[in-house]
Amino acid sequence: MEQKRRVFSGIQPSGNLHLGNYLGAINNWVRMQEEYDNYFCIVDLHALTVPQEPEELSRKVREVAAVYLASGLDPERCVIFRQSRVSEHAELSWLLNCVARYGELSRMTQFKDKAQKGGAEVASAGLFDYPVLMAADILLYNAHAVPVGEDQRQHLELTRTIARRFNHDYGETFVVPEPMILTTGARVMSLDEPKEKMSKSSPRPGSYISILDEPDKVRKKIRRAKTDSGSEIIATEDKPAIANLLGVYAGMTGEKIPEVERRYEGKGYGDFKKDLGEVVAEGLAPIRERTLELLDDPAELDRLLDAGAEKAREVAHPNLLRTWERMGLG
Structure with missing residues (x-):
């Protein structure tokens, strides 16, 4: 039996999930449940790159999980989990930090844009470094394809660069992922300013x-x-x-x-x-x-996310161990 190609993607639990998230990501994920081996994450570690109110962050994690499920994602047909509950993400991120280059990260346009708005001096190191965590998210599962919008294409190219460099320096370890750029509905723009992408964190x-x-x-x-x-x-x-x-x-x-x-x-x-x-x-x-x-039963949402994290860990941990061994930490 031919093995399905694996897909990884995720959404940050910050701001308000909107029509663009649904049309550009979630609705397409629902359609691909049968065709691919899917891992859909709530990337709460990424949310920490800017200050978060702890209780609000916990509430938003459940809200994203509930929207995933309400939109048609089925825990029996895909793995739905919370990034921070699979510690291998953070650990692989550190290992890949030692492979990524400072110059590569300094060229990421999203960091430049966000730092320019808030000031580079007060931007967190996590905001600068989060493309490496994104690379760890993807490479940890040896994902073949990553559904991304145009705004994340540069980060995915960095992921591909890191994977190729690691494979060259330490031996064949990671799948080099391909972007899965969707067309209709993939980039929904702001209703009041159509030159801006619709944003979860917009004050308007x-x-x-x-x-x-x-x-x-x-x-x-x-x-x-x-x-x-x-x-x-x-x-x-x-x-x-x-x-x-x-x-x-x-x-x-x-x-x-x-x-x-x-x-x-x-x-x-x-x-x-x-x-x-x-x-x-x-x-x-x-x-x-x-x-x-679904939000009326937070305990059940937590149970489903914990079960998803267990499934994710079954794939993530062996891949982390193999990375340790390649780098001399085994």
């Missing part, structure tokens, strides 16, 4: 649609979403706002963008946004309701 509630927003709030946010000049409902470079909304419509319905464009030919933005509000509100409503039900 009108810029994103939270998975836990009530249906009426979803409709209102879509109604108020920014549009472009003109009136044609087409996805072109000079219409970034409408192109974004068309991508959302296509992502929620499974249609192709040209199909949606044809349906609204000759119609105005008002009609389109009204229909889109219904599509998004109705699509997210059952996920929201199921998430809230």
